[in-house]
Amino acid sequence: MSNAVKVYSFPLSGHSHRIELFASLAGINHEIIKVDLAVGEHKQQPFLKLNPLGKVPVIEDGDVVLSDSNAILVYLARKYASNWLPTDPVEEAEVQRILSLAANEIANGPAAARLANVFGADVDTDRAKGIAAVVFEYFETHLNDREWLVGSKPTIADIAVYTYTAHAPEGDISLKDYPKIQALLARIEALPGFVPMPKTPVGLAA
Incomplete structure (x- = not known):
């Protein structure tokens, strides 16, 4: 290789x-x-x-x-x-905007809550869960009339959001109120070549 x-x-x-x-x-x-x-x-x-x-x-x-x-x-x-990164200026900008959400709200929300719950990190979990609720509500509404986060096919925006969203329950953040997000995760998981991240037992030391 x-x-x-x-x-x-x-x-x-x-x-x-x-x-x-x-x-x-x-x-x-x-x-x-x-x-x-x-x-x-x-x-x-x-x-x-x-x-x-x-x-x-x-x-x-x-x-x-x-x-x-x-x-x-x-x-x-x-x-x-x-094909995973649009060249249309508007769609490319939309991808970059989702990447920013992944680097901020997703990282400080569900990812942070998971860090606290699984690895024992010193995190304000109430704040993390509040951030997660806001960004998940946003994505749930955003997905009202679309299958993918940007455009009509999967992009790196979907990939950037996938993992910490799919593993939000490891931070005690339920996805039950977000059926459209769950559907997006399922579509990603159905793509050829999908590989999961292992589920992490709670309390694992980092």
């Missing part, structure tokens, strides 16, 4: 899963390299040479080294799977 995109990942990281999922769905030749967060491998060399911020995921694609899951999604789509 010498020509494969190297994906430095951790199995229970939703940000990492975004990249693994997209690479699989888009048929991008890739190799998963596990970074053991439990022993602090991400805070040591040689990983810090790849990402001085000490976070997964990171990709190596030839001479290109790139971190940040949303930036990686844009790069991989533009280089290897252009």
Whole structure:
């Protein structure tokens, strides 16, 4: 797999899963390299040479080294799977807007609540659940007249939102009041090449 995109990942990281999922769905030749967060491998060399911020995921694609899951999604789509990133200015802007929601409201809402519940992180869970409620209500309304978050087919916007939304129940955030979100998740899971992120037992030490 010498020509494969190297994906430095951790199995229970939703940000990492975004990249693994997209690479699989888009048929991008890739190799998963596990970074053991439990022993602090991400805070040591040689990983810090790849990402001085000490976070997964990171990709190596030839001479290109790139971190940040949303930036990686844009790069991989533009280089290897252009059908996942619209070129229409309005739709491309819509994708970027959803990526911003993924980096902010999704990260500070369901992802943060999951961190507290599963890994014991010091998080204001009431605040996280409040943020999750707002963003999930937004997506539920947004999906009233559409199957995908942007345009008429799946894009990296759907991938960026998928993992932490699907695993929101691990942060004690129910999806029962969001049938349209549940339908979106099911559509993503039905795509050829879908790979799930493992469910995490509550109370697992990071």
